[in-house]
Amino acid sequence: MKTGTVDHKRVVFNFSKRLYENFISKREGLRELLKPMNTPLLILDTKGIKERYREAKKHFNEFNIFYAVKANDHPTILKALSEEGAGFEVASSAELEKVFEYCKEPARIISSNPIKPMDFIALSYQKGIDLFAVDSFTEVEKIADLAPRSRIYVRLSVPNEGSDWPLSGKFGVDPETAVEILEYGRSKGLIPYGITFHVGSQCNNLRNWFIAIKLSSEAWNRTRHKGIRLKLLNIGGGIPVTYLYNALSIEDIAYYVKGLLRKYMIEQPAELHMEPGRGLVGDQGVLITRVIGKAVREGTRWIYIDTGVFNGLAESLGGIRYPFYLDRDGELYEWTVGGISCDSMDIIARNVPLPEPEIGDYLYIMSAGAYTTVYASNFNGFPAPQILSL
Numbered sequence: 001m002k003t004g005t006v007d008h009k010r011v012v013f014n015f016s017k018r019l020y021e022n023f024i025s026k027r028e029g030l031r032e033l034l035k036p037m038n039t040p041l042l043i044l045d046t047k048g049i050k051e052r053y054r055e056a057k058k059h060f061n062e063f064n065i066f067y068a069v070k071a072n073d074h075p076t077i078l079k080a081l082s083e084e085g086a087g088f089e090v091a092s093s094a095e096l097e098k099v100f101e102y103c104k105e106p107a108r109i110i111s112s113n114p115i116k117p118m119d120f121i122a123l124s125y126q127k128g129i130d131l132f133a134v135d136s137f138t139e140v141e142k143i144a145d146l147a148p149r150s151r152i153y154v155r156l157s158v159p160n161e162g163s164d165w166p167l168s169g170k171f172g173v174d175p176e177t178a179v180e181i182l183e184y185g186r187s188k189g190l191i192p193y194g195i196t197f198h199v200g201s202q203c204n205n206l207r208n209w210f211i212a213i214k215l216s217s218e219a220w221n222r223t224r225h226k227g228i229r230l231k232l233l234n235i236g237g238g239i240p241v242t243y244l245y246n247a248l249s250i251e252d253i254a255y256y257v258k259g260l261l262r263k264y265m266i267e268q269p270a271e272l273h274m275e276p277g278r279g280l281v282g283d284q285g286v287l288i289t290r291v292i293g294k295a296v297r298e299g300t301r302w303i304y305i306d307t308g309v310f311n312g313l314a315e316s317l318g319g320i321r322y323p324f325y326l327d328r329d330g331e332l333y334e335w336t337v338g339g340i341s342c343d344s345m346d347i348i349a350r351n352v353p354l355p356e357p358e359i360g361d362y363l364y365i366m367s368a369g370a371y372t373t374v375y376a377s378n379f380n381g382f383p384a385p386q387i388l389s390l
């Protein structure tokens with residue numbers, strides 16, 4: 001990555017520093033909160049989350065937006081998005097109960113996990129929710145049994161290449177099977193309603209939407225030939241945020257997806273849904289941690305911080321590369337960042353360019369709003385980050 005006289009470490013550090021400065025300059029009074037007594041602390045900008053939602057609403061104007069609650073179920077986020085009129089995508093009874101605190105309209109709640117626990121289906125039905133994703137014949141039977149006469153939409157399996165957090169392989173079927181599942185649903189008294197897919201989380205590859213929409217169109221047409229008129233296309237999540245590279249913007253994706261729909265769908269779906277999680281909240285949070293140790297091991301510089309992969313940074317194990325910032329000047333070195341627990345798997349990042357810290361320094365982890373605190377356990381007795389929501 002080193003080219004000519006460009007100092008790669010400086011480029012990466014400055015990129016992270018810019019994200020940090022942009023984030024803190026957005027909100028009055030934020031600067032005073034950046035050296036908290038207790039760390040780790042996740043600061044969430046709910047105003048920023050509302051702005052991201054409005055941006056999505058503006059560009060995906062024909063879509064109903066359902067926030068994927070698993071990205072971050074903090075009550076202030078649910079409240080802020082509910083005030084904006086967003087819908088919610090939930091997968092468990094606990095998520096459903098949480099959402100219901102702020103949004104009691106069943107039409108604004110959907111469940112796109114194609115394999116759902118029975119208690120959750122029953123509770124959803126009881127609350128008036130009647131729209132469920134499926135991708136197997138047994139799920140159709142479960143829904144027919146626990147939520148009779150509901151509407152179902154089938155999850156297609158689509159490529160997840162170029163997504164930093166792929167979700168393919170576990171869910172989804174091909175268009176042919178999708179039609180069989182919808183027909184089976186009809187025979188069980190359910191309403192075959194639509195098609196869905198997920199291009200993979202943190203998807204920075206437009207081609208995934210291209211293939212997904214072509215496959216959706218194929219499934220749509222096949223269903224039509226069987227005399228079933230579908231109404232809904234749900235394009236799932238996948239909108240990326242900026243970590244160590246500039247991600248596709250909501251506008252880029254909207255422009256492209258809307259063009260694909262016009263080109264490839266034989267008829268425009270009566271209802272269009274999307275379910276962004278990361279894309280609405282990911283870059284609206286900064287995780288404040290502190291350096292608790294330093295070492296040099298076999299020529300590699302290490303710092304250890306007071307959180308780790310078991311306390312909120314699980315995604316660093318699977319390909320998410322967070323921007324790190326430390327407020328000091330001076331020469332940059334590459335550091336391996338170790339987590340707080342005794343587990344040797346608890347390594348957050350390698351080759352992170354930072355100035356030499358002192359013990360107790362604050363280390364800022366940018367774009368930490370999604371899939372962090374929701375993953376955190378108390379492994380080894382270390383706490384999950386506290387959340388401060390502005």
Ligand SMILES: *Cc1c(COP(=O)(O)O)cnc(C)c1O
Pocket residue numbers: 068070071089112113198200201202236237238239275276277278279
């Ligand atoms: C996780 C998930 C989402 C949200 O994905 P993001 O990549 O965070 O946008 C949307 N739909 C379903 C079914 C999911 O499981």
